Amino acid sequence: MESSDITRKTIEDVVNHLYEATGAATFFEPPTVKFASADDRWFTEFKTIVGPEHWTPQEALNLLYPDATAKTVISFCCPNSQAAREGNRKETAKPCELWARIRSFGDLALQNMRNQLARWLQEHGVPSVAPFQQDDYKEATKNLRARWSERHVAFVTGMGTFGLSGGLITEHGVAHRLASVVTALELPADERPYGDDYTAWCIKCGACRRRCPAGSIGNTLAERDKTKCKEYQMKNIVPLRADTYGWMDLGLGCGLCQTAVPCEYKKP
DSSP: OOGGGOOHHHHHHHHHHHHHHTSGGGTBOOOEEEEEETTOHHHHHHHHHTOTTOOOHHHHHHTTOTTOOOOEEEEEEEEBOHHHHHHHHTOSSSOOHHHHHIIIIIHHHHHHHHHHHHHHHHHTTOOEEOHHHHSOHHHHHHHTOOSSOHHHHHHHHTSEEEOTTSOEEETTBSOEEEEEEEESSOOOOOOOTTTTOTTTTOOOOOHHHHHOTTOOOOSSGGGOOHHHHHHHHHHHTGGGIIIIISOOSSOOOOOGGGSSSTTSSSOO
């Protein structure tokens, strides 16, 4: 398929179709789709900000297509369901069951959305890849550093900015999951309404810090302690898998810092 034969609206329609087809609608509210140029300077700066192993869009696409040129990064945001958010507001030490279900099984639906969007583009002759799916998740979790950060990528597309918790505050708040695809298809990029201010939408109220049972959130984004967050989950949440939630071997998270805060479901 030639670039002139496809539009942003078509991509948005495909993402919305996959939202229904993959079962993601069971866990999330309808997705928002944003686009960035693969040449945006921020992708190179993430080599310093996130880590030298963080892929640029070009590096990610070349994992599957060594001769292709990355043109566009497509990011989509799926807000967590209202019922899950309401349930998690009441919790103080662990995620409610609905929230945990999104983190476990909603993520599987999100993986399928990524893969199917990349596959759809590939079937139309466009080299495309879902970078997050190419990363070694266990290794990234161990090192607390991904080769493809969906949050940082979404920031570049104009989706939102970071809060004190490290979560991305979007127009639909911070309670969401993100996904993206890199493609050789050239599409117009969205503007970033916040420019290069990566914390512009955070009002620094400290509500997420007070909600965090691990004490992992500080007064600034730089003070965010991911190790404390992980250790709390491993000690206090993971052991509850079988008896409290009823399933094993999938991520549970916590999400308390994303609920009962001013940025839960909207930009504050």
